[in-house]
Amino acid sequence: MxxxxxxxxxxxxxxxxxxxxxxxxxxxxxxxxxxxxxxxxxxxxxxxxxxxxxSKERLLKSIVEMLLSKLDDIFDLENYSDPNKMLEIIIDRFFESLQKNSSYWDLYMALLYQPDTKKHILEQVISHSKKFRHKIYKLMLKMGNQDPGANSFEFEILRVGIFASYLSNHNDEVLEKARKTMKYKYLL
Amino acid sequence: MxxxxxxxxxxxxxxxxxxxxxxxxxxxxxxxxxxxxxxxxxxxxxxxxxxxxxSKERLLKSIVEMLLSKLDDIFDLENYSDPNKMLEIIIDRFFESLQKNSSYWDLYMALLYQPDTKKHILEQVISHSKKFRHKIYKLMLKMGNQDPGANSFEFEILRVGIFASYLSNHNDEVLEKARKTMKYKYLL
Amino acid sequence: MxxxxxxxxxxxxxxxxxxxxxxxxxxxxxxxxxxxxxxxxxxxxxxxxxxxxxSKERLLKSIVEMLLSKLDDIFDLENYSDPNKMLEIIIDRFFESLQKNSSYWDLYMALLYQPDTKKHILEQVISHSKKFRHKIYKLMLKMGNQDPGANSFEFEILRVGIFASYLSNHNDEVLEKARKTMKYKYLL
Amino acid sequence: MxxxxxxxxxxxxxxxxxxxxxxxxxxxxxxxxxxxxxxxxxxxxxxxxxxxxxSKERLLKSIVEMLLSKLDDIFDLENYSDPNKMLEIIIDRFFESLQKNSSYWDLYMALLYQPDTKKHILEQVISHSKKFRHKIYKLMLKMGNQDPGANSFEFEILRVGIFASYLSNHNDEVLEKARKTMKYKYLL
DNA sequence: AATGAATGAGTGTTCATTCAT
DNA sequence: AATGAATGAACACTCATTCAT
CATH class of the missing domain: 1.10.10.60 (Homeodomain-like)
Known part of the structure; x- marks a missing residue:
């Protein structure tokens, strides 16, 4: 060898x-x-x-790191000049990821709401959420949104709600309906 | 004795x-x-x-039943004649429950997103959610809401999003902000 | 009451x-x-x-006593004047008991060959066997058998062999064949 | 090392x-x-x-397999040209095995008559018995026995009877007597 | 880097038995 | 005589982890 x-x-x-x-x-x-x-x-x-x-726990930690960096990539996209187009792409990627990387997200949720594994993921989840909301905020600003603060906050809560709903029952119909709602509400 | x-x-x-x-x-x-x-x-x-x-599992099942019936009680309120007042009460109860029955809800989420315990709770969570949305739908109708179908759907997603956010990090400030948002959006 | x-x-x-x-x-x-x-x-x-x-063990002991006395009854029959007829009755009763009191005999064997329960039954099984062989011996003597000592010994071994065979597999055909063999060998 | x-x-x-x-x-x-x-x-x-x-049960299964294959060896002997000599050897081996491999046979009986362990051994016991009886049948045929069918049947029942008797009380005197009986009855 | 036999603390569960009523 | 909640030792089994090779 x-x-x-x-x-x-x-x-x-x-x-x-x-x-x-x-x-x-x-x-x-x-x-x-x-x-x-x-x-x-x-x-x-x-x-x-x-x-x-x-150890088994350190294996989990390695997996969590990999998982979070992979999920990070999904939302790290080159800048389009058109913020409306970009928001649409973000919404689409976000919905596609839920369905394509289903087992990633399942694990993500399991870890986040399990008392003994939460510690491995919570901090990064919070910073992830803040970064994401900030990105939406900036886009909304560019798009001339009247109250990007309140709206990006609402956007983020809806995003989390869609995650939580879909990852509990994997209902694709409801997911599609939610995607339309998001686009209708936030795209020009 | x-x-x-x-x-x-x-x-x-x-x-x-x-x-x-x-x-x-x-x-x-x-x-x-x-x-x-x-x-x-x-x-x-x-x-x-x-x-x-x-068995340990049947103990869990008993607990889940108790837990869900207790949570059921929270949203089972006598009918007020004023739908706007009633929606406000619902929103308030919902936020208060999150903080007061924190450990109930923590367990609820842990069970819902853990593959091997999901089966004990998922079905009832889905039916709860439907019943809850239907209640909101009827209230919105009474309140003269233009599109109670879409709005009760959005309301339910926001509710879940608030749950999921709060139960991951127990951030009371954000919760208060969300409560205001909900009231501002849905009350007359 | x-x-x-x-x-x-x-x-x-x-x-x-x-x-x-x-x-x-x-x-x-x-x-x-x-x-x-x-x-x-x-x-x-x-x-x-x-x-x-x-205690559970004393319950077992009570059962064993009942069981052995019941089985004793089976072979305690009034004396017929005709020894040949009597031997035939004994053989028939013995085969019938095997089939009718199957669960008694199953337990009997289980107890006899299980190290920790043997003590409850062995002594009585031995004395039972001796008494039984003696009864056969006397009948054979009356019937003019040339060597009742050897033949009653063989009879008893065959009896035990039939028990042991039947109680392991409950094969009724073989049992019937054995009954014929016994009658053919030992009745005039 | x-x-x-x-x-x-x-x-x-x-x-x-x-x-x-x-x-x-x-x-x-x-x-x-x-x-x-x-x-x-x-x-x-x-x-x-x-x-x-x-599992404990699979350990038992492994032991049963070993035990049965060892007991198989005992009766697997090269062919002698003299069937009478061969039958004598078989009888001797069988009696010797009872005394030498006493604990094997004790376990064998315990398993065979215990409802919950029977399944591990019964099938093989039946096929063993058939094979053994067939071997005796062929020897008797060679020896010019008039009714090898009936006699090999009787031989097998006696064998089982001797097993069952000896393994209940471990009485060596009776065993020796039985050996003599067997030789006297079946050897030329 | 890779194996797999070996460890031992820990787990859910069973069950004969006790005892207050 | 009868109940059934309560006990606690024992049990089969699991599993993360170690280590000699």
């Missing part, structure tokens, strides 16, 4: 563990997923997980 | 278990709370919990 | 417990049958079993 | 558990033997038993 090969394997194994764990945590919950479940599904030995992550 | 005392004690044991369990489940999470934790805190033997509830 | 009534009730409850327990011990095994199982099926409170029998 | 040693040790742990469990199951009974009893006597941790066997 060459050095190259080994290095490749290392990376692969670590990533495989993270993706398998993310999937299982989202599907069955963190506490109902044992490290042996993960290592079996990832086709690695039970020891390797601890070699790479040290 | 009088007969009265004994009777009271008997009643208490089962209830004590439920209240202690509710508290611990809300504070530490269902999986981090062992039945031994519960029985120690409730000052009863480890066996009694199973004598009364059969 | 009159004194009479109470006395009647007492007897009934105790007997009910014994019969239900016998049935359950035979069907599920002694260790897989809990005292609560018994009391539920007998429609009495869990405490009453202990009031009457003191 | 050499590689050899380690390999040996690894092999031993699983086997040690099986042999200790076999011994304890035979001596105290399956239900009176806890997995903790086994792991303590085998000098291993309580978890290792479950690592290797998954």
């Amino acid at each position: 060459t050095l190259k090969k080994v290095k490749t394997k290392k990376k692969t194994a670590k990533e495989k563990i993270m993706f398998v764990a993310l999937e299982l945590f989202a599907k069955r919950g963190y506490h109902r997923t044992s490290t042996i479940n993960i290592s079996k599904k990832a086709n690695i030995s039970s020891g390797l997980l601890f070699y790479h992550f040290g | 009088t007969l009265k005392k004994v009777k009271t004690k008997k009643k208490t044991a089962k209830e004590k278990i439920m209240f202690v369990a509710l508290e611990l489940f809300a504070k530490r999470g269902y999986h981090r709370t062992s039945t031994i934790n519960i029985s120690k805190k409730a000052n009863i033997s480890s066996g009694l919990l199973f004598y009364h509830f059969g | 009159t004194l009479k009534k109470v006395k009647t009730k007492k007897k009934t409850a105790k007997e009910k417990i014994m019969f239900v327990a016998l049935e359950l011990f035979a069907k599920r095994g002694y260790h897989r049958t809990s005292t609560i199982n018994i009391s539920k099926k007998a429609n009495i409170s869990s405490g009453l079993l202990f009031y009457h029998f003191g | 050499t590689l050899k040693k380690v390999k040996t040790k690894k092999k031993t742990a699983k086997e040690k558990i099986m042999f200790v469990a076999l011994e304890l199951f035979a001596k105290r009974g399956y239900h009176r033997t806890s997995t903790i009893n086994i792991s303590k006597k085998a000098n291993i941790s309580s978890g290792l038993l479950f690592y290797h066997f998954g």
Whole structure:
């Protein structure tokens, strides 16, 4: 086995563990997923997980970091000159992400409302929300919105409400209705 | 020991278990709370919990039933003739409940977004939400609202958004701001 | 409630417990049958079993005594003058009992070959077997059998072999074949 | 520590558990033997038993398989040209096995007559019995026996009767007498 | 980097038994 | 005689973690 090969394997194994764990945590919950479940599904030995992550909790932390950075990317988009167009893109991305990255968001919610895992995610969720609201605020300002403060606040609450509703029952019809409502309310 | 005392004690044991369990489940999470934790805190033997509830999961189910019926009571109010007044009362009760019954709602959210406990609560949450929206719809109709369908939908999403926001970070300032927003938007 | 009534009730409850327990011990095994199982099926409170029998093991002992005395009755028959006829009756009773009192015999075997329950039954089984062989010996003597010692020994081993075979698989065909063999071998 | 040693040790742990469990199951009974009893006597941790066997019941299954295959070996002997000599060897082996592998046979009987463990052993016991009887049938045929069908049937019942008698009281004198009876009846 | 046997504390649960009524 | 809530030791089993290789 060459050095190259080994290095490749290392990376692969670590990533495989993270993706398998993310999937299982989202599907069955963190506490109902044992490290042996993960290592079996990832086709690695039970020891390797601890070699790479040290503990189950630190594996979770790694996953949370990955998850949040991935979700960050979704809303980090190049600036369009047209704020109205841009707001539409943001709304669309936000709704698409809910459906496409469903298991990411499921885990996100599970972690956020579970007392013992909240600590891993809350702080970043709050700052995420603030950043997001600020972005909407600036867009609304550009769009000539009369009260961008109040409206971006309302926008953010609606966003969270849509998240919370959809992620509890995964009702696609209601989601589509909510998307139309958002566009109708906030786009020119 | 009088007969009265004994009777009271008997009643208490089962209830004590439920209240202690509710508290611990809300504070530490269902999986981090062992039945031994519960029985120690409730000052009863480890066996009694199973004598009364059969299993940890059925204890949870009993708690969920109690919790949902208590929350039901909050929004079951006698009819006022003035729909505007009534909507205000509903909004106020809803905000007050969030703060007063904080640990109920924490547990509610934890159960709703945890894959393995969701089944105990989801169905009732959906029907609650429908009933609640319908109540708002009728009030808006009475109040002469132009589009009670769309507005009660939006109202319900905002309600959920406020829940989800507040129960993640327990920020009372934001909650107060949201209350004002709700009243400003929906009351005449 | 009159004194009479109470006395009647007492007897009934105790007997009910014994019969239900016998049935359950035979069907599920002694260790897989809990005292609560018994009391539920007998429609009495869990405490009453202990009031009457003191412990699960003493309940078993009572059952064993009843069982052995009942089985004793089967082979205690009035003397016929014709020894050949009598031997035929014995053989028939023995085969009939196997099929009719199946659950008695199942329990009998379970107790006999289980290390921790053997003590309750072994001694009586041995004396039972000796008495039975002696009865056969005397009949064979009367019937002019050349070597009643050897033949009654063989008879008893065959009897036990038939028991053991039938009670392991409850195969009625083989049992019938064995009955014919016994009659053919030992009746004139 | 050499590689050899380690390999040996690894092999031993699983086997040690099986042999200790076999011994304890035979001596105290399956239900009176806890997995903790086994792991303590085998000098291993309580978890290792479950690592290797998954459950107490599957440990029992493994033991039953081993036990039955060992007992199979006893009666699998090379063909002698002299069927009379061969039948004698079979009879001798069978009696010797009863005394030498006493605890195997004790467990065998305990499992066979206990409702909840019967399922692990009954099927194989029946097929063993059929195979064994067929072997005797063929030998009797070779020996010029007039009615090998009836006689091999009787032989098998006697064999079972001797088993059942001996394994209930472990009376060596009676066993010796039975051996003589068998040889006298069936050898030329 | 990778394995997998081994550990041991902890978990939910069962159950014979007690006892106040 | 009868109830049934209450006990607590025991049980089978799980699982994060360690470590020799």
